[in-house]
Each structure stands twice: as C-alpha cells, then as structure tokens.
Amino acid sequence: MAEEEFAIRMNNVTKEFKVLNRHEGLKGSIKDLFSRDYKTITAVDNISINIRPGEIVGYLGPNGAGKSTTIKMMTGVLEPTRGEILVNQTIPYKDRSRNAENIGVVFGQRSQLWWSLPLIESFKLLKDIYMIDTADYNRMLELYRELADIETLLHKPVRQMSLGQRTLSDILAAFLHNPKIVFLDEPTIGLDVSMKAKIRELIKGLNKEKNTTVILTTHDMGDVDALCQRIVIIDHGCMIYDNDIEHLKHYFGSYRTLRLNLADTGWKEIIVDECQTDVMSVISEYQRMGSIKDISVEDISTEEVIKKIYDASNRKSVKKRA
Template sequence: MEDAIIMKGVTKEFKVLNRHEGLKGSLKDLFSRDYKTITAVDNISINIKAGEIVGYLGPNGAGKSTTIKMMTGVLEPTRGEILVNGTVPYKNRSHNAENIGVVFGQRSQLWWSLPLIESFKLLKDIYMIPDSDYKQMLELYRSLADIENLLHKPVRQMSLGQRTLSDILAAFLHNPKIVFLDEPTIGLDVAMKVKIRELIKGLNQEKNTTVILTTHDMGDVDALCKRIVIIDHGSMIYDNDIGHLKHYFGSYRTLRLNLADSGWKEILVDESKTDVMSVISEYQRKGGIKDISVEDISTEEVIKKIYAQAASRSA
C-alpha cells in the first residue's frame, strides 16, 4: 500500500513581534525589529498510508491546524520534507488542491442561496468531473445517506447537521485521494453524529479515500479511527492504533459511585496501584453508596492522561 502523506522532520516557525503596551508602544512597534521565534510544529515525521482514517489530535494550540495547512499547501515548512500524493504541496498548490477535499471549521464551500444539487453541479464544472463519474458519485451518496430531500433544498434553509453532511458530500464529490475533516460533528445531536460517522466510513471504504480527522469528540475517534497521532506543543507524543493505546492504560478503570450524601462521583482507579474494591469499601465506610458502575477507561480519559504526562515531562 502506497503512502498518501510523507512528512520527514517537518518544522514550522513563525516570527512574532514583541509588542509594547500603550499608544507610544504601538508607534514604536511600527518600526521595531524586536521579534521572537515561535515553533508551532517541531520536527514531526509521519507516514500515512492510502485509505487510512487517522485521528490527528491535540489540545488547542498544539499545532494541528499548522500541520494541516502545510499538508494542504497553504504554508511552507521552515525545515523538513513533505509529500502529499507524491507532490510537494506548497510548490504545486493547484495540483494538490485537485486531489484533496477539505471541511474546515464549518466554513461551507456550498453556495448559500442555491439548492444543494446546483452547488454540486458548479463543483462538477470547477473540478471538471466527467458525467459518468458525477452520476456514479450521486448514486453512491444515495446508497449511503438519505439525500433526496436535501438535493433541492437551499443551503440557507438547512439545519446545522444537514449543512455539515452536505459539506462532507461536496468534499468527496471529485473523488479526492485525501480528505481533511476538522471537527465534522461539532454541535450536532447524537443521531446526526452517528449518520455523519457512517457516511464518512462508507465513503472511505467505497473509494479508499485517506481521511485526516481533527476532533475533540472522542466518539468520532472511536467510531472512525484505527490509528491516532497526538501532538502537544508542536511535538508528536503518540502515533499508534487505538487498541495499543487502551492496552497501554489497561489497568485503569472508571469507577462511578452514587453517594448517599453527594450524588454521582466519577473516580479513575489505577488497579496496578489500588484495588477497586478497596476504593468502594472506603466510600461505603464514609457515608454509604446507593449505586455503582465500573467501566474500562474511555479513549477520552486515555488522551487526557497522555496530555498530562507530556505536560509533566516538559515542566
């Protein structure tokens, strides 16, 4: 299986002006050469195979958006090498754009006042999609999602969930080799989240499209991603599959107790250090327990622990 994305020692630095306070400071800044260098992405190396769905995760400010902008050709790396579909993206932005799809920050690429089908027709012309390929994609969409009631509906009349689903369909319409999805289910209800996850998974399986997913919703990660990459402060701190991630933290259990005096309490227990029953006994002795549930550690809790470990190492 060939590599869709190759990054070798990619670093991105920005020069930021050291600003001064007040009116005099603002005037001084106009002529200042007092800059500091900020490293947004620090020596990241990744190989992503064609057809993979990879969760690219990290806290706000970790460098995710900067990395994606380099993959899409919007930014040039300060150092390192990057290839997307065998092309250097910042040197061949037009060619790169023909082979990728993007859904970012709920910035719609659809025409607001037009019915969805008219947006599709415009995108067909922009990407010069052959008639047969266009019809094939519409049939695929009909098999994966209930789109008939959306095709002739103006985008401005759609709900947030319908617009998000439509934007994802638009991103896949020209059959790109790679699609970048930024928070595709943010703000949606549970039913629509499930529908969009199933759509993404179905399009990936049918077209072998590589999907790079940035999200804070661990439900998206669990439903779609076999592999996750985690970055923090610009550096990669994890690159492996979810199964390995949970196995690594396999001794942790989430203990939920409904206490007589204070209601529900959630406790993360490391069974390699503390027995769950001893924790239960301690809370029972203190004031009584009305109900108990014990669950394996969630992906979200695992991610939090990895962030915490990375923060403690850098402190």
C-alpha cells in the same frame, strides 16, 4: 513500504513563525512600527508521519498544539520552515493547484456550498470546477443515495438547512470529485447524537467504497472511537503518540473507571490506577463515608486516556512507551 505508496509523507517537518515582541501603550505601539525585536515561535517541531492510502487517522491535540498548522502545510497553504512533505507525491506548497485537485477539505463552519442555491446546483458548479466526468459524477450521486438520504436535501437551499444537514452536505461536496485525501476538521461539532451517528456512518461508507484517506481533527472522542484505526497526538508542536487506539489503551490497562451512586451526592466518577490502589479499597472507603446505592466498574475510556496523555506529568512516559 515504498515511498510512492504513501498518501502523505512528512519527514522532520518544522514550522516556525516570527512574532513581534510588542510594547504596551501608545508610545509602545509607535515603537513597534519600527521595531526589529522578534521572537521565534515553533508551531510544529520536527514531526515525521507516514500515512497509507485508505487510512482514517485521528490527528489530535489540545488547542494550540499545532494541528491546524500541520494541516495547512499538508494542504499547501503554508510552507514548512524545514523538512520534507509529500501529499500524493506532490510537494503541496510548490504545486497548490495540483494538490487541490486530489484533496477535499471540510474546515469548521466554512462551507464551500453556495448559500442561496439548492444543494444540487452547488454540486453542478463543483462538477465544472473540478472537471468531473459526467459518468463519474452520476456514480457519486448514486453512491450518496445509497449511503445517505439526500433526496430531501438536493433541491433545498443551503440557507434553509439545519446545521447537521449543512455539515452532511459539506462532507458530500468534499468527496464529490473523488479526492485521494479528505481533511475533516471537527465534522460533528454542535450536532445531536442522531446526526453525529449518520455523519460517522457516511464517512466510513465513503472511505470503504472509495479507499479515501481521511485525516480527522476532533475533540469528540466518539468520532475517534467510531472512525479512526490510528491516532496521532501532538502537543506543543511535538508528536507524543502515533499508533492505534487499542495499543494506546494497553499502556493504561491498569486504569479503571469507577462510578458510584452515593446516597447524599448522587453519581460520582473516579479513575483508579490499580497498580497504585485497589478498586475494592476505594469502594470500602466510600462505603464508610456514606451509603453506596449502586456501583459500576469499566475499563478506562478513550477520552480519559487522551486526557492523561495531555497531562504534562504523563507526557514523558507515554512518549517513551509508545
């Protein structure tokens, strides 16, 4: 695929930070004022990613893995220490204004909506900020009406909205100027099951209608299963996986989730590697220990696969396989 056909292209990108080695106590604090004793922390370590237009990519990793640093480089907030990065054929940190015109961002609970204004007024302000053509603006509102029930929200002040309504509104605002790429950071955190499903359907609908590239960071594996065609996993700044979910599960195909309803303790969940232990032998062992009231056996879930990848003992083999 030609370079210009990628929405995001990162080539051997590294980001390092210099951190002062601090000393304890009052004397240490005074000493730190004049200290040149720094250490180098590598937040992102030699990562290369090519993302095609229209992909929904889950960018996953434990806290402190380097996800936020990578996103900040993609959005132009940070400059990489080494390596090359192109977003929509723009070097984001060199031309932040041009980059901002073609991206949308929803980060945590940091709303881009005006707190005291009705949602429609925030949309009108964003229309002027991004210089959206009136016909395009009206078409987006019609699309929003098709994909989500926004009529009850349009004239409601943001401060009167529930968390789920604000999140939904922020996502709508991020897509309003029809950006080529949207970055979503934990878009369903803290929401109930119904609102999570609604937001997932909205994201899928907007991606399908507008072919918008979506970069999703989340710890909710329900978001990953529902939205992502591809996942990228990093840990300690290093990429340890880049492929689709089914490919990932293939390498853990011998694992099963065994759920036992025991008479004395209730439901118990066990992950069994059938290459090491037969499921029936595990069931037999628990049967000898006490009465089993019910049993279910399922393939390993995406969440359990991700947990195993985070496990340091599995990291090397997964990286090698993938």
